[in-house]
Amino acid sequence: MSTKTNHSISVKHIEKSRINEIDFNNLIFGNDFTDYMFECDFKNGSWNNPTIKPFGNLSISPVAKVFHYGQAVFEGMKAYKDDQDKIWLFRPEDNFNRINKSSKRLAIPEFPKELFFKALESMLQLDKDWIKPGFGNSLYIRPFVIATESGISASPSSEYKFMIVCSPAHAYYTGDIKVVIAEYYSRSADGGVGAAKAAGNYAAQFYPTNLAKEKGFHQVIWTDANEHKYLEEAGTMNVFFRINDTLVTAPISDRILDGITRKSIIALATRDGIAVEERRITIQELIEASKNDSLKEIFGAGTAAVISAISNFSHQQVVYYLPKITTSFAKMFKNKLMEIQYNKSEDTFGWRYEVSSK
Numbered sequence: 468m469s470t471k472t473n474h475s476i477s478v479k480h481i482e483k484s485r486i487n488e489i490d491f492n493n494l495i496f497g498n499d500f501t502d503y504m505f506e507c508d509f510k511n512g513s514w515n516n517p518t519i520k521p522f523g524n525l526s527i528s529p530v531a532k533v534f535h536y537g538q539a540v541f542e543g544m545k546a547y548k549d550d551q552d553k554i555w556l557f558r559p560e561d562n563f564n565r566i567n568k569s570s571k572r573l574a575i576p577e578f579p580k581e582l583f584f585k586a587l588e589s590m591l592q593l594d595k596d597w598i599k600p601g602f603g604n605s606l607y608i609r610p611f612v613i614a615t616e617s618g619i620s621a622s623p624s625s626e627y628k629f630m631i632v633c634s635p636a637h638a639y640y641t642g643d644i645k646v647v648i649a650e651y652y653s654r655s656a657d658g659g660v661g662a663a664k665a666a667g668n669y670a671a672q673f674y675p676t677n678l679a680k681e682k683g684f685h686q687v688i689w690t691d692a693n694e695h696k697y698l699e700e701a702g703t704m705n706v707f708f709r710i711n712d713t714l715v716t717a718p719i720s721d722r723i724l725d726g727i728t729r730k731s732i733i734a735l736a737t738r739d740g741i742a743v744e745e746r747r748i749t750i751q752e753l754i755e756a757s758k759n760d761s762l763k764e765i766f767g768a769g770t771a772a773v774i775s776a777i778s779n780f781s782h783q784q785v786v787y788y789l790p791k792i793t794t795s796f797a798k799m800f801k802n803k804l805m806e807i808q809y810n811k812s813e814d815t816f817g818w819r820y821e822v823s824s825k
């Protein structure tokens with residue numbers, strides 16, 4: 468059966484939901500996908516044929532440019548269900564703006580705002596049973612764009628596919644994260660694509676991250692590519708350092724992803740009277756702070772895990788341990804963010820976006 472919504476997104480319905488095959492108590496992040504996916508093609512200078520259809524494989528030329536030149540960007544966002552079964556998104560306009568910012572940097576045409584939101588809402592209405600109520604349950608949403616024109620001339624594609632797929636998720640406890648500070652490899656460089664959610668940024672991190680894992684670490688703290696002196700990001704998360712009661716985080720630049728979790732933490736801290744410094748911070752300063760016991764916490768911030776506390780860091784073969792503290796900023800901010808996301812606390816910043824139930 469095929470129907471058209473009034474937004475002219477055509478919907479091809481599933482015959483039978485796969486939801487009963489999913490063990491919602493034992494989800495592995497990013498492993499299972501919902502019944503539907505959204506697809507829209509850019510051709511002859513415009514986005515055409517927006518369609519929601521059953522989740523399934525694509526048929527794409529082996530010489531589509533994405534496979535050869537990595538012209539691809541993505542986003543990561545979540546939908547939450549409250550106790551009244553209302554569905555919420557968290558600052559989705561920021562994800563929309565960011566995917567277009569990333570696209571621009573990768574010479575990909577921007578996607579229209581109205582269509583982005585209509586596609587999101589229609590998908591979430593069709594897949595609403597996949598969003599389980601309860602604190603910690605969510606639906607991870609992955610919008611992405613790939614270059615689909617066939618031909619291996621090294622130039623931007625003239626054709627693209629914009630898609631949205633969704634994966635049920637549960638807020639996982641990351642455990643104690645051990646990190647190593649990068650001394651040789653870099654995630655991004657001045658004038659590069661570090662500020663874009665470009666697919667290739669992740670590919671480039673896999674090898675150095677594997678090397679770190681072989682040595683018993685979970686993640687790499689990336690430093691600036693010029694001097695390996697300034698602390699920039701933790702794996703695929705923004706990073707915060709708590710020195711005494713002040714939060715320090717690297718300023719947004721070409722090399723640093725402008726995380727929505729990061730800026731929400733900064734806003735919450737500022738509102739609640741916690742000092743925040745967006746400034747460059749050196750490895751040396753971190754080591755000094757660890758030695759004189761003013762370093763209280765390090766944590767990563769990003770949509771997938773919300774906040775991940777780091778238990779120790781290593782630099783030049785020396786391991787520095789974070790103290791055990793009872794009143795952790797990491798826990799407090801995670802809780803404050805999640806209470807807003809799950810419609811359990813007042814939304815003083817206007818961050819919540821209710822998905823209409825049709």
Ligand SMILES: *Cc1c(COP(=O)(O)O)cnc(C)c1O
Nearest residue numbers: 703704705724726727728769770
């Ligand atoms: C996506 C991402 C983040 C986190 O951004 P959020 O908007 O908070 O999810 C941080 N760093 C990198 C490199 C990322 O790709």
